[in-house]
Every structure is written in C-alpha cells, then in structure tokens.
Amino acid sequence: MASTVATLIASTASVPPAQQFLWMLILGFIIAFVLAFSVGANDVANSFGTAVGSGVVTLKQACILASIFETVGSVLLGAKVSETIRKGLIDVNMYNSSQEHLLMAGSVSAMFGSAVWQLVASFLKLPISGTHCIVGATIGFSLVAKGQKGVKWSELIKIVMSWFISPLLSGIMSGILFFLVRAFILRKADPVPNGLRALPVFYACTVGINLFSIMYTGAPWLKSPRRWLACAHFRRLQASVC
Known part of the structure; x- marks a missing residue:
C-alpha cells in the first residue's frame, strides 16, 4: 500500500500544489468509511455482545442503538482520542519541511491496514480492539518513514499501560456492582x-x-x-x- 501511494505521489509531481494531493484526500475519505464499517463490525459486538447474548435486546435493536449512540459518543467524546491518534503518537513536526504529503500517505496507509485487519478479524470471529489496530498501524508507518525518532515512545508506553489497566479496573467495577446487585436485589424474596x-x-x-x-x-x-x-x-x- 505504501509503495503504491509513493508511486502515485511521484506521478503527480507536475500538478499544481492545490490539486496535487486531492486524490489522496478522496482516497482517505473512502478508506475512512471502510474503516468505520470495519470498526462497527467488530467493536460494536464488544459493546452489545453481552446484551444480545443475554436477551436484553435483539440483534436489530442493538444495531439501531449502536448506530445512534456510537455516533453521538464519537462526536461528543471522541475529540481527545482523535487528538492523541493524530499527533500524540508520532512527532508530526518532522513532516513540516515540505513533507506533509508523506504524513498524508502514512495516515492513509495506516487506515487501510487497520481496516483490512479488522475485517479479517471479524470474519475470523476475533473480538479485537479498533484502537489497538490504528495505534499499531500509525506506529508502523512512522517507523518506516522516520525511524525510531518519529515515535513518541513515552505516549506509547502510557497507551500500552492503559490496555492492561482498563481490563483490570473494568473487572473490579463489574465485580463490585454485581456483588451489590446480587446482595440487595437478586437474593431478596x-x-x-x-x-x-x-x-x-x-x-x-x-x-x-x-x-x-x-x-x-x-x-x-x-x-x-x-x-x-x-x-x-x-x-x-x-x-x-x-
């Protein structure tokens, strides 16, 4: 994917700057929709799998609720995560000296790689994380483009630590909540x-x-x-x- 993008960049060298990378913007929009589809196919199952499996909601109701609240959640609460993915993982200042196209190509490649793997994982019935995929893809293209200097390793360590802390905290909170529900509700006459x-x-x-x-x-x-x-x-x- 990266080599194909690089070839297309070389072929548009004589095009005016305003239109030179318009194709990459359009391609990015298309891949972004494919990535959103792959995230919905996999990550929504993580959110509603237990509810559908327990019979609380049907599969159709889960799809409707997910379409509404996943969109609202991304609009209202997705800014900080998007900011971290955009410039918290890699040093975007290294792409300022007439290398913005390289950052664009890397971002498109990262989206494409993340989308492909999530679709493959969905077909294999693997409940993976879309965040893990895009973080790994972003780090991958930065290593190829700028080497180890292009990665903010301190931020990456924080993110990786959160991957281990989040399941632990979620398990503790879930255990405490279920203990209270069982003690004060389920075990009553x-x-x-x-x-x-x-x-x-x-x-x-x-x-x-x-x-x-x-x-x-x-x-x-x-x-x-x-x-x-x-x-x-x-x-x-x-x-x-x-």
Whole structure:
C-alpha cells in the first residue's frame, strides 16, 4: 500500500500544489468509511455482545442503538482520542519541511491496514480492539518513514499501560456492582420491587458520568457555550456588585 501511494505521489509531481494531493484526500475519505464499517463490525459486538447474548435486546435493536449512540459518543467524546491518534503518537513536526504529503500517505496507509485487519478479524470471529489496530498501524508507518525518532515512545508506553489497566479496573467495577446487585436485589424474596427502585439510581449514575465526561473532556466546540455562560454569569455578578 505504501509503495503504491509513493508511486502515485511521484506521478503527480507536475500538478499544481492545490490539486496535487486531492486524490489522496478522496482516497482517505473512502478508506475512512471502510474503516468505520470495519470498526462497527467488530467493536460494536464488544459493546452489545453481552446484551444480545443475554436477551436484553435483539440483534436489530442493538444495531439501531449502536448506530445512534456510537455516533453521538464519537462526536461528543471522541475529540481527545482523535487528538492523541493524530499527533500524540508520532512527532508530526518532522513532516513540516515540505513533507506533509508523506504524513498524508502514512495516515492513509495506516487506515487501510487497520481496516483490512479488522475485517479479517471479524470474519475470523476475533473480538479485537479498533484502537489497538490504528495505534499499531500509525506506529508502523512512522517507523518506516522516520525511524525510531518519529515515535513518541513515552505516549506509547502510557497507551500500552492503559490496555492492561482498563481490563483490570473494568473487572473490579463489574465485580463490585454485581456483588451489590446480587446482595440487595437478586437474593431478596421479591427482587422486582428492589430492582425497580434501583433503576433510577443506575440511570442517574450513568447520565451523570456521561455528562461529566462531555463537559470536561468533550469536543472543543462544546467549550464555547461553557465560556459564554461563564462570562455571562461573571457579568451578572459584576453588575450586582456595582
């Protein structure tokens, strides 16, 4: 893939700069859609596999819910992760001296490699992580393009550590929650009333955590309304004091 992209770059050397890499942008959009399809085919199963397997929702309902909430989640909370993938793993400053096309070609190659492997894993019924795939693909093209100097190894170590910490913390939280549910709901003589009383608590905790995450680590465009509200509140306080 990388050699094919390099050949196409060489063949467009005489084209004006504004149009020289337009084909790469279009190709990137197409591969991005294929990558999104492959992520949905594999990662959504990680999110809804237990719900569908237990009979809580049907496969059709899971697909509808995933289409809505995976999109909303990526829009509201995906900015920080995208920023890390974009320039947190590799040193993008090394591509400033008329080598932006090399970064574009590497990013397209990384998306293509990640998409192919996720599709293969889906056919093999392997529940892999899309994040792991794109991180590995990005590191791979950077090593080929710039060697070890192009990789931010400290950030990579943090990401790899999170891969081991996340399952551990998830297992602990799941164990604690199931212990509480079993002790205070399932083992009661009539668990239905206790379960109905506990539902608002679970909903409130889930909504509260999501809102907190959106407000403090959400998309950059969400910060503008917060700044406007803060400034308006400050002006009201200033007017009341004066």
